[in-house]
Amino acid sequence: MKILFWRSLVIIFVTLGFIGALLPGMPTTVFLILAAWAASKGWPQMDAWLLNHPRYGAVLRAWRENGTVPRKAKWLASIMMLISAVIMLFTHAPLLVKIFTDCSMLIVAIWLWMRPEPVAVQVTAESES
Incomplete structure (x- = not known):
């Protein structure tokens, strides 16, 4: 049940991040940071995918490592x-x-x-x- 909770959060945050990439006024990176955080709690494959993403991976890794x-x-x-x-x-x-x-x-x-x-x-x- 706990894994289902974390994975649901990941899906919600990735969806909001995708919407943010399309709509002005809605953030993308913030939701992807939240998605990576939730993925680290219960979806290691998605966490690895987010951290190695060609466009957002470097930003997510920098945030996780140094809060930059x-x-x-x-x-x-x-x-x-x-x-x-x-x-x-x-x-x-x-x-x-x-x-x-x-x-x-x-x-x-x-x-x-x-x-x-x-x-x-x-x-x-x-x-x-």
């Missing part, structure tokens, strides 16, 4: 949250919902920019020999 987020991902997430916040202001949602949503995205953006960035590996002529 690439600058490009920070910019994309921040821009999408800003666009979503502005769109939210023009909806018919209650004012408290607008304030809560926009403040939540601001807090996430601040937290995101406080995360370290991966260190670029520099290859020099000395290290190659």
Whole structure:
């Protein structure tokens, strides 16, 4: 039953990540990080697949090893949250919902920019020999 729970979470998070890859304003990497976390608890094959994925694997491994987020991902997430916040202001949602949503995205953006960035590996002529 526990494995079914973790695998269900993986499927949900991967699905949300896939939707995020298609829709602006919805994150991809965050859901894939959550999917990798859930997969590590009960689906080793999916965990390995996510960590070795050609597009997202390096980001997921960097997050797992050092909690780092690439600058490009920070910019994309921040821009999408800003666009979503502005769109939210023009909806018919209650004012408290607008304030809560926009403040939540601001807090996430601040937290995101406080995360370290991966260190670029520099290859020099000395290290190659």
